Amino acid sequence: MHLTIENILLVGSLLLLISVFAGKTSYKFGVPTLLLFLGIGMLAGSDGIGGIRFNDPKLAQFIGIVSLNFILFSGGLDTSWKAVKPVLWEGIALSTVGVLLTAISLGTFVWFITDFTIYESMLLGSIVSSTDAAAVFSILRSKNLALKKNLRPTLELESGSNDPMAYVLTLAFLTLVINQDQHVLSIIPMFFQQMILGGIAGIGFGFLSKFIINKIKLDFEGLYPVLAIALMFLTFAATDFIGGNGFLSIYICAVYLGNQDLIHKKTILKMFDGLAWLMQIVLFLTLGLLVFPSQIVPYIGIGLLISIFLIVVARPVGILISLMFFKMKLRRRAYISWVGLRGAVPIVFATYPLLAGIEKADMIFNIVFFISVTSILIQGTTLSVVAKWLRVALPEESKKITRIDQLLLDLPKSALQEFEILADYFSIDKRIVDLNFPESAFIVMIKRGKQFIRPGGSTVIKEGDILMVLADKEEDYTQVSECLKNSLL
Numbered sequence: 001m002h003l004t005i006e007n008i009l010l011v012g013s014l015l016l017l018i019s020v021f022a023g024k025t026s027y028k029f030g031v032p033t034l035l036l037f038l039g040i041g042m043l044a045g046s047d048g049i050g051g052i053r054f055n056d057p058k059l060a061q062f063i064g065i066v067s068l069n070f071i072l073f074s075g076g077l078d079t080s081w082k083a084v085k086p087v088l089w090e091g092i093a094l095s096t097v098g099v100l101l102t103a104i105s106l107g108t109f110v111w112f113i114t115d116f117t118i119y120e121s122m123l124l125g126s127i128v129s130s131t132d133a134a135a136v137f138s139i140l141r142s143k144n145l146a147l148k149k150n151l152r153p154t155l156e157l158e159s160g161s162n163d164p165m166a167y168v169l170t171l172a173f174l175t176l177v178i179n180q181d182q183h184v185l186s187i188i189p190m191f192f193q194q195m196i197l198g199g200i201a202g203i204g205f206g207f208l209s210k211f212i213i214n215k216i217k218l219d220f221e222g223l224y225p226v227l228a229i230a231l232m233f234l235t236f237a238a239t240d241f242i243g244g245n246g247f248l249s250i251y252i253c254a255v256y257l258g259n260q261d262l263i264h265k266k267t268i269l270k271m272f273d274g275l276a277w278l279m280q281i282v283l284f285l286t287l288g289l290l291v292f293p294s295q296i297v298p299y300i301g302i303g304l305l306i307s308i309f310l311i312v313v314a315r316p317v318g319i320l321i322s323l324m325f326f327k328m329k330l331r332r333r334a335y336i337s338w339v340g341l342r343g344a345v346p347i348v349f350a351t352y353p354l355l356a357g358i359e360k361a362d363m364i365f366n367i368v369f370f371i372s373v374t375s376i377l378i379q380g381t382t383l384s385v386v387a388k389w390l391r392v393a394l395p396e397e398s399k400k401i402t403r404i405d406q407l408l409l410d411l412p413k414s415a416l417q418e419f420e421i422l423a424d425y426f427s428i429d430k431r432i433v434d435l436n437f438p439e440s441a442f443i444v445m446i447k448r449g450k451q452f453i454r455p456g457g458s459t460v461i462k463e464g465d466i467l468m469v470l471a472d473k474e475e476d477y478t479q480v481s482e483c484l485k486n487s488l489l
Contacts (some may be wrong), residue, residue: 001305011052015044021279035376039282041288045410055288057354063286065350067279068163069250074276075160076254077269083153083254090154094336095130097160102310102318102340103129103169106216109309113304116215116360119180123173124364127350128234128310128371130166131159131344148392149216150333155339163345164248170193179349199243202252205235209253210260217458224264225271228257261433263457273365283389287347287369296366310371312380315340331390338386342375345485415446416478419484438479439472 019037046052054060069421084091091412107125111118126346136159147155172187218224235253236246262268296303296333319337350368353361421427427435432455447466448451461467461484469480 011044015040016278016281019285021125033375035314035380037284038288038373038376039283042291043288044285045289045293047289047293052289054286054449057290058352059357060286060290060451061348061351064283064344067230068247068345068348069236070272070279071283072160072247072251074272075156076251077258077272079156079160079255079258080253081259083150084157085156087150087157090323090326091157091161093157093270093326094154094319095321096165098318098322099162100169100318100326101167101224101321102314105317106306106310106314110306110313113319117177119173120358120360120364121177122368123170123177123353124306125314126166126169126173127364127368128342129169130162130344130345132163132345132372133338136339136341147335147387148332148394151230151392152233155336158336159341160251161248162180164198164245164251165194166345166349167247168245169348170352171470173204174352174356174358176355177353193243194245195248196247197242197484198239198248199252200386201235201244202249203256205231205238205249205255209235209257210262213257213262214431214457220457221267222266224374225268227270229254230270230470244485260477261437261457263431263433265457275428276319283344283348287344290351291347291366291369293364296370298361299366301305303367304374306367307371309342310342311375316445325450332392335387335390335392338379340375341379342372344372346372376467415481416468418466418469419469421461421463421467424461425461425484426486427461428463430461432458432459432461435461435483437483438471441469441476441480443467444470 019040028096042048044052045054080375087430103122103125103127105130107118107122110124111121114121116124136155168191175184175190176184179381209228212231213227215222216227218227230244232250232254233489236250239249258269316334316337319333321341323333325337347365353364384393393404437443443455445468446455446459446461448462448464467484469477471477471480
């Protein structure tokens, strides 16, 4: 086929369409959706029936980084601070110490069983040391797993925040592979620079993004998601420019924004939810096209051995040691260990050695690809079974509906009440977004004289307005009344 823009769009749209339909039916057969996306890409590639020859690691890396921006930002927006706060330190321990120990233990094993140098072994261990946010978010939510206590927020916090650590380790050991004369201690300053600047930038851009979204007055609601995308990329790129970790900064920025009152927040959340799915499909299709299945066959044996060691030894050791100072039952630690899904992120990180041109880059890439596939296939298909076996699962009807679920699903409230804005009310001439309105209540309509106004975050409350409010419980209306009458600042 002669490649033209029209042909590229045709092939791309067909692959997306096939992926969407495959995702709809995949769980009837117990196959994770993301693995099907990867499989479709491989079938469409040069070794498959599609015959599309794609061998551009640089373009694949660019697509991967852009996709991870959307996936991490969307995951951060969906993260409830109220749910995460009780397990914050556990999540930090898992995403730092846990990742480091996993990388070191797996790297040591690879060094013993292969002809890799110690730095090459540690590079491979670093690339696959973090759990994949796309895989964890996708599989946990699509399987609709209800887990006991704080297991779910712990898993989502870890998967969303541990990619930065793996990224820093990957860059550090890649530097040592290229510059053999450097000492291992030389990477420590880079580590602290990346993590500290990334954290500070994430918080700073979170405050800045909230200020811009709520203060700027755009004429069209559809421009607010576009503004959010621009701020997301600005956060990542600016942080990377000053030497910080861009992945860490966009995740922290998104977590902050997701727990604030924003103008047109529901529109922004819905858009990012859809774009995150699109980016997951595009990312896995691209990586499927990039890999040559025939080149993986020689590494199946060693890849399976490394993958089993990672699942059975390296990941559990990292989890047990990093959580040793926290009170948590052994079966819960075991389940956290089992949800150590590797997916697209390690494959994206494996493109860095390819672009650096190191000697064993192709071997590392193929082994990492095999590890990711086996992880999704073995662990991703057994999450529900293992959860029941370890007795950490709850009945499906026990799964709590989060605030984000309420926004995205348009869930109805239990009752409707009207509030008239009197002359001495604090809320007069205030925008809805600035009122610190209770999360459990929504203003669905405003009656102003003979007019009915559909409210948004930028809508200004006027004296004499009658607000029609929906809330979950009767006591929520007491909070609403106090919020409208008095300043809660």
